[in-house]
Amino acid sequence: MILTEINNLGSSSNIKVAVIGCGYWGKNLVRAFSEIGSLAAISDYNANLANDLSKKYTVRQETFDDILLNKNIDAVAIATPAATHYELSKSALLAGKDVFVEKPVSLNLDNADDLVNIANKNSKILMVGHLLQYHPGFLKLKEMVSNNELGNLQYIYSNRLNLGKFRKEENILWSFAPHDVSMILNLLQSMPEKVTAIGRSYLQSKIADVTTTHLQFPEGKSAHIYVSWLHPYKEQKLVVIGDKGMAVFDDGKGWDKKLSFYAHKVQWRDDLPIPEPAESECVGIEKAEPLKLEVEHFIESVSKRKAPRTDGREGKMVLSVLDAAERSMELNATVDIC
Incomplete structure (x- = not known):
C-alpha cells in the first residue's frame, strides 16, 4: 500500500x-x-x-x-x-x-x-x-522492490543498535529484532528455512544484550540481523541487495536522506567479477509520522x-522466527523452521 x-x-x-x-x-x-x-x-x-x-x-x-x-x-x-x-x-x-x-x-x-x-x-x-511497516521510507522501499527496481533480491541485512533501553523481562532479540524480522519477511515474501543465532549476556545473566541472527531463505536468499542495546551510538539501518541495484533505509538520517538507491553493477571480464560503482541517489519520500x-x-x-497488514497471522510468522532464533542460541546450533 x-x-x-x-x-x-x-x-x-x-x-x-x-x-x-x-x-x-x-x-x-x-x-x-x-x-x-x-x-x-x-x-x-x-x-x-x-x-x-x-x-x-x-x-x-x-x-x-x-x-x-x-x-x-x-x-x-x-x-x-x-x-x-x-x-x-x-x-x-x-x-x-x-x-x-x-x-x-x-x-x-x-x-x-x-x-x-x-x-x-x-x-x-x-x-x-510492527511499526516500521508503516514508515514512509519502508513503504517506498517496498514499492521499489515490487516494481523490480532492485531486480532479484539476493540478501538483506539490518542493524538496530542503541544504548538501552535495558529490560529484565525480555532479551535484546525480543525487544529490538521483531521490527527487522517483520520488514525482511515482507520484502522477501517468504519464511526462512533455517535460522542461526548467537547471543551474549554482559549486564544480566541469561538476558542477551547483543545478538546476531542469520536467516536462510529458499532460492539461496539470505538475511542477517544485528541488534544490541549495549552500543555507543544509535543506528537503525536496513540494507537490501538485488542483482540490479541496492537500497539503504537509514532511519537515523533526515527525511531527505532516509532512503538511498545505488545502481551498482558487476561486469564479468576474463572470468572475474568487476564492480562498477555508481553514485548514491536519495529517494524522495513523504514526511509523515509512522x-x-x-x-x-x-x-x-x-x-x-x-x-x-500486520495482522495476527503476520505476528505469528515473526514470532516463529524469533522462537527459532532463541532455540538456536540455546542449542548453539542451526534450527529448522517447519
Missing part, C-alpha cells in the same frame, strides 16, 4: 479505543489515538501516570475489567510488558473487542496461535504493532472489517 492510500485511512472516526498501558511506549499510543479522535479511555497500574495523562488528553481512566464491559469502547490498544500480551489480548478478544497489541504478539507460539484462532472465530481484528499512519490503519481495519 502506498503512502497516499494510507493517508486516506481512518482519521477522526466513530471507532473508540482504550489504551492499556501508558508507560514508555503506551503514552505515544495515547497521544496518537487522541490526535485522530479515537481515544476513549486509558488504563495503567500506575495511578499517578494514568491521572496525568487523563488530565492532559481529557480522557477517562478505567480499569481493564471496566473497559471490557464498556459497550461504547470498540477496541483496545495494548502496550504493557510483553509477558502480559497474551492474557490481555485473549481477554479483550473474548469480550468482543478488536485488539491492537504491541510487538511481540506473545512470547509463546502456541499462545500466538490461540490468539489468531480466537480472533478468527469471533470475527475480531487482531493487529500487531505511528500516526499505523493507528489510522488500525482504525480503518476495524471500521471496514478488513485484515490489517
Whole structure:
C-alpha cells in the first residue's frame, strides 16, 4: 500500500479505543489515538501516570475489567510488558473487542496461535504493532522492490543498535529484532528455512544484550540481523541487495536522506567479477509520522472489517522466527523452521 492510500485511512472516526498501558511506549499510543479522535479511555497500574495523562488528553481512566464491559469502547490498544500480551489480548478478544497489541504478539507460539484462532472465530481484528511497516521510507522501499527496481533480491541485512533501553523481562532479540524480522519477511515474501543465532549476556545473566541472527531463505536468499542495546551510538539501518541495484533505509538520517538507491553493477571480464560503482541517489519520500499512519490503519481495519497488514497471522510468522532464533542460541546450533 502506498503512502497516499494510507493517508486516506481512518482519521477522526466513530471507532473508540482504550489504551492499556501508558508507560514508555503506551503514552505515544495515547497521544496518537487522541490526535485522530479515537481515544476513549486509558488504563495503567500506575495511578499517578494514568491521572496525568487523563488530565492532559481529557480522557477517562478505567480499569481493564471496566473497559471490557464498556459497550461504547470498540477496541483496545495494548502496550504493557510483553509477558502480559497474551492474557490481555485473549481477554479483550473474548469480550468482543478488536485488539491492537504491541510487538511481540506473545512470547509463546502456541499462545500466538490461540490468539489468531480466537480472533478468527469471533470475527475480531487482531493487529500487531510492527511499526516500521508503516514508515514512509519502508513503504517506498517496498514499492521499489515490487516494481523490480532492485531486480532479484539476493540478501538483506539490518542493524538496530542503541544504548538501552535495558529490560529484565525480555532479551535484546525480543525487544529490538521483531521490527527487522517483520520488514525482511515482507520484502522477501517468504519464511526462512533455517535460522542461526548467537547471543551474549554482559549486564544480566541469561538476558542477551547483543545478538546476531542469520536467516536462510529458499532460492539461496539470505538475511542477517544485528541488534544490541549495549552500543555507543544509535543506528537503525536496513540494507537490501538485488542483482540490479541496492537500497539503504537509514532511519537515523533526515527525511531527505532516509532512503538511498545505488545502481551498482558487476561486469564479468576474463572470468572475474568487476564492480562498477555508481553514485548514491536519495529517494524522495513523504514526511509523515509512522505511528500516526499505523493507528489510522488500525482504525480503518476495524471500521471496514478488513485484515490489517500486520495482522495476527503476520505476528505469528515473526514470532516463529524469533522462537527459532532463541532455540538456536540455546542449542548453539542451526534450527529448522517447519
